[in-house]
Amino acid sequence: MPGKHIDQPIDQPCRRCKENSAVLVVRSQPLCRECFFKYVQTKTIKRLESFRVRNASPDHQRTLLLPLSFGVSSVSLLHILDCQLKTQMRKTGRTGFALHVVYVEIPGNESFISSDNLTEVKKAYPDFQYSSLPLHDVFRLSSDTALTRLCPQLNQNEDASPHEKLTGLMNSLTSATARADVLSTLTTRLIVEHAKASGCESILWGDTTTKLAEKTLSETAKGRGFSLPWQVSDGESPYGIAFHYPLRDVLKKELVSYVDLVNDPISALVCEPSTIRQASMSSKNTTIDDLMSKYFEEVEMNFPSIVSNVVRTTGKLEAVSAPASAPRCDLCSMPVPDGRFGIHGWGGDQQDGVKTIAKEGSSQLCYGCTRSIPQPSV
Amino acid sequence: MAPKPCALCTTNPAAIVRPKDRSALCKPCFFNVFETEIHHTITSTNLFTRGERIAIGASGGKDSTVLASVLKTLNERYDYGVELILLSIDEGIKGYRDDSLETVKRNAKEYGMELTILGYKELYGWTMDQVVEQVGKKGNCTYCGVFRRQALDRGAAKLGVKHVVTGHNADDVAETVLMNLLRGDLPRLSRTTSIVTSTPSSVASSTDPASHTNIKRSKPLKYAYEKEIVLYALHKNLTYFSTECIYSPEAFRGSARALIKNLERVRPSAILDVVRSGEDMAKLCPGSDEGCGGACGSNNTSAIPLAEEEEGGCGSSNGRSAGSEMANMDRQLADNEAAAENDLEVEITYHGRDGTQQKVKKTPKKIKGQAAGVVPRKTVAKQVMGKCSKCGYLSSQDVCKACTLLEGLNKNRPKNHIEVGYEEVEPIDGKKESLDLNGVTEQTQTLEIAGSG
Numbered sequence: 009m010p011g012k013h014i015d016q017p018i019d020q021p022c023r024r025c026k027e028n029s030a031v032l033v034v035r036s037q038p039l040c041r042e043c044f045f046k047y048v049q050t051k052t053i054k055r056l057e058s059f060r061v062r063n064a065s066p067d068h069q070r071t072l073l074l075p076l077s078f079g080v081s082s083v084s085l086l087h088i089l090d091c092q093l094k095t096q097m098r099k100t101g102r103t104g105f106a107l108h109v110v111y112v113e114i115p116g117n118e119s120f121i122s123s124d125n126l127t128e129v130k131k132a133y134p135d136f137q138y139s140s141l142p143l144h145d146v147f148r149l150s151s152d153t154a155l156t157r158l159c160p161q162l163n164q165n166e167d168a169s170p171h172e173k174l175t176g177l178m179n180s181l182t183s184a185t186a187r188a189d190v191l192s193t194l195t196t197r198l199i200v201e202h203a204k205a206s207g208c209e210s211i212l213w214g215d216t217t218t219k220l221a222e223k224t225l226s227e228t229a230k231g232r233g234f235s236l237p238w239q240v241s242d243g244e245s246p247y248g249i250a251f252h253y254p255l256r257d258v259l260k261k262e263l264v265s266y267v268d269l270v271n272d273p274i275s276a277l278v279c280e281p282s283t284i285r286q287a288s289m290s291s292k293n294t295t296i297d298d299l300m301s302k303y304f305e306e307v308e309m310n311f312p313s314i315v316s317n318v319v320r321t322t323g324k325l326e327a328v329s330a331p332a333s334a335p336r337c338d339l340c341s342m343p344v345p346d347g348r349f350g351i352h353g354w355g356g357d358q359q360d361g362v363k364t365i366a367k368e369g370s371s372q373l374c375y376g377c378t379r380s381i382p383q384p385s386v
Numbered sequence: 387m388a389p390k391p392c393a394l395c396t397t398n399p400a401a402i403v404r405p406k407d408r409s410a411l412c413k414p415c416f417f418n419v420f421e422t423e424i425h426h427t428i429t430s431t432n433l434f435t436r437g438e439r440i441a442i443g444a445s446g447g448k449d450s451t452v453l454a455s456v457l458k459t460l461n462e463r464y465d466y467g468v469e470l471i472l473l474s475i476d477e478g479i480k481g482y483r484d485d486s487l488e489t490v491k492r493n494a495k496e497y498g499m500e501l502t503i504l505g506y507k508e509l510y511g512w513t514m515d516q517v518v519e520q521v522g523k524k525g526n527c528t529y530c531g532v533f534r535r536q537a538l539d540r541g542a543a544k545l546g547v548k549h550v551v552t553g554h555n556a557d558d559v560a561e562t563v564l565m566n567l568l569r570g571d572l573p574r575l576s577r578t579t580s581i582v583t584s585t586p587s588s589v590a591s592s593t594d595p596a597s598h599t600n601i602k603r604s605k606p607l608k609y610a611y612e613k614e615i616v617l618y619a620l621h622k623n624l625t626y627f628s629t630e631c632i633y634s635p636e637a638f639r640g641s642a643r644a645l646i647k648n649l650e651r652v653r654p655s656a657i658l659d660v661v662r663s664g665e666d667m668a669k670l671c672p673g674s675d676e677g678c679g680g681a682c683g684s685n686n687t688s689a690i691p692l693a694e695e696e697e698g699g700c701g702s703s704n705g706r707s708a709g710s711e712m713a714n715m716d717r718q719l720a721d722n723e724a725a726a727e728n729d730l731e732v733e734i735t736y737h738g739r740d741g742t743q744q745k746v747k748k749t750p751k752k753i754k755g756q757a758a759g760v761v762p763r764k765t766v767a768k769q770v771m772g773k774c775s776k777c778g779y780l781s782s783q784d785v786c787k788a789c790t791l792l793e794g795l796n797k798n799r800p801k802n803h804i805e806v807g808y809e810e811v812e813p814i815d816g817k818k819e820s821l822d823l824n825g826v827t828e829q830t831q832t833l834e835i836a837g838s839g
Contacts, residue, residue: 035720035723035724036720183653225564225567227663228564228567228660228663228667229649229656229659230663231655231658231659231660231663232663233662233664233665233667233670234663234670236663236667237670294652295652296649296652296653299645299648299649299652307641310713310716311712311713311715311716312716313716313717313719314568314719316719316723317568317569317719318567318568320570321567321570322567324572324671325667326670326672327670328669328670345669354665355427355581355608355609356609356661375659375662379653379659
C-alpha cells in the first residue's frame, strides 16, 4: 500500500514547524515530511548515544555490524545510519563508527532476494563494507560441534558439507513453526559469529517496537520466557558481544510511511515477502511468529501505545546473571539457569518416570528449543 | 479401515485425540492420563495435607465440576485423606447463577459433598444486578472479581476451612500471562503462574478460627487443558452448566484468550509453553525473589502472597472484546509518552495572559514509573501486606479494594434501610420485582419525609 498515508492529505499545518502542511499523523501529531524524517532520525540516533563521535578515539575506528534482511526496518536503519554518518563527517571530519553490513542467505528466500538486491544496496550506500553469507556457514564459523550433533545421524559424519548438515537438520523438523524457529535461531548465531570474526563490537538489529513486542509474545509462546531479557534488551548479550536495537522506539507502521516518503533510494531496495506470508495464513504452514506478527499488526493499528508498553515492560525483566561457565543450550546458545534442559522435570511435565538425565554425547537443549527439535527420551 | 488402536494400552480402539499432544487414546486411558496428571500436580507440589478440609470453589461450570469429580476420585484412589466440601458464591446475576447453582446442588448430592452457597447480597448488601444498575456494564467485572475473591475467603472462614481450590485451568493461566504482558503488569505476571497463593500468615495475628486472612488458594488444574476438561466432562457424563456471564466483556482478557486459542491451533503444546514461560519470567520480575511460580516443587511452604485485586476476570469472556478497555489504556499510555517526551526534550511555549509568548522549561517529572530515555534498572517496591482497616481483609492499602468499591456504591445509594424489613416476606422468586418496587416507593416516601424535615 505505498502512498497510503499521502493519498489523503491532511488539511493541517505541521505541529512541529508550524509552517509546512502535514503529510501524515504520527502518534496523534500532524507532521510535515521534513519533521517526520527528523522524528524518525532522532528516535533512532538517541538509542546510539554511546557511538557518538566524541566517544570514538581518533586512532581506533569502532566497527558495528548491521544485519540486513531487505525488509522495511533494516533498510530504513541503513538509510538512517548513512544519513547520520554523513552528518558526522560533515560536522567533525570523522565518524563515530564504521558500519559493516551482512546479509544472510536463508534457504527459501532465494526466490525473492537475489545477489542483485545486495548490489543495488552497495551502489546506494557505497561507504560500508558488505558481506553475504549462506546460512549453512553457521556450521563452519561456529567452533562448537554441538550444532552438528543436532543434525540427523546421517549428516553427522565429518565429510558432510555444511550445506548437507543444514538441509538434513531442516528436513528433520516436523512443523512450520519449528522450521521458522530454527532458521531464525541459526541466523542469529551466524550473525553473532560473523560479527566476532570481523571485529565488530556490537550488532545493530533492525527490530522496531512492533517487532520486539511480537518477539516478546512469540518467545513466550515458544516457552523461552527464561531468555527474554537477553533477546530484547540493549547492551551486552550472553553471546559475548553487545546487541543494540536502535529502532526500538519506532513503530513498524511508521517505518512503512518513512520508506514511502523517502522514496528514492530506499523504497526500491526493500524486498519483503509479505504477500507470500499472507497467502499461507490459514493452513498448517502458519507459524507462531506469523500469528504474532498478524496480531500486533492489528494492535499497532488501533492501540499503538500498547505495543510500546509491552516492550517497555519486557525491558524491566531482569536477566539472571549467567557466568561464562553456565550450561548453555546447544541450539540457541542461551545460558540455561540451573541446567533445566528439555521439556521434562517441571510441574507441567506430567510424565513421571521419564529420565531427564541426558546421555553422554547427546544434545542439551533448552525448553523452547526442545519443542522445535524433540529429543528422544531415554 | 480398522480404527487405530489406543497409543497407550494398544488394545482398545482409540476414541479420543488428546488436545494436549494429539495422541490417540481410548476412553479409559484418557481418563487415567488426565487424572494421573492432576494427581502428579498435587503430589509434586505437596498441595494437600492429610486431614485437611478443603473447599472447592464451585460455580457449576465445567472447570469446577470436573475439579470436584477428579478430586473425589483421586482422594479415594490415592487416599489423600482430605475432606472435600463445595463452596458456591451467588453473585446475584439473574439468569446466570440461578441455573448454575441448581447444577452445583445436583453435583453436591451426586458426590456426597457438603455445599454452602454464599451471596454477594448477604456479604456486601449488593447483588451484581444491582451493581450493574448503578455503575453500568462498563467496569462491572472489576466489582465482581474483587467481591468474588473475598467472598470465597469469607465463605471458607465461615466454614472453618483453610484451603480453597479453584478450577483455573492451563488456558486461564496462559491467558493471564499474555494479558499481563499486554497490560504491562509485572507484579501480577509474577504471581499468576504460581500454583498456591495465599494470604501471608504473618498478618494473621489473631488465632481466631474464623479469620479470613490466612486462607490458602490453589489451582490443581493449572496444567490441565480446557479442551481436555471439556472432553473429560463429556465422556464422564458430568453435568455442568455452560453459560457465559452476561456482563462479561473484558477486552484485554478477550484479546489474550483469542490469541491463546490461535496458538493452540498452531502448536498444541503452546498453552503449556506459555505457562512455563510465565513461571520462568516470574523469577525475572524485579523484586520477586519468592516468585518461584510453583517451579520449586517440594519447597512449597513459600506461597505467593496474593493481592486482593487478583484474578479480576471471570475468565468466561470468549474473545468478545469491547475494545474500550484497551482503547482507554492506549490513550492513557500515549498521554504519558507525550508528557514524558515533552518534559525531557521540548520547551513548552504558551501564551501568557498579556498575550506575550513565554518559554517555560519544565523539570523532568516521572510519570507513572515510566521515564523516557535510558534509566537505570528500577527496583520495584514490594507490596507490603496489611489489613484493611474496615473489614480486616488482607490489603496493601489502608482500606481494601472491596471496601473502597462498596463505599463508592453506597455513597450513591439512597438510605433505604427500611427495605430490609421486606426481605423476610419474599418467599417466591417471581414476586421479587414487585417487592422491589415497594421498596422504591418506601424509599421515596422516606426521602420525602427527610426532605420535609
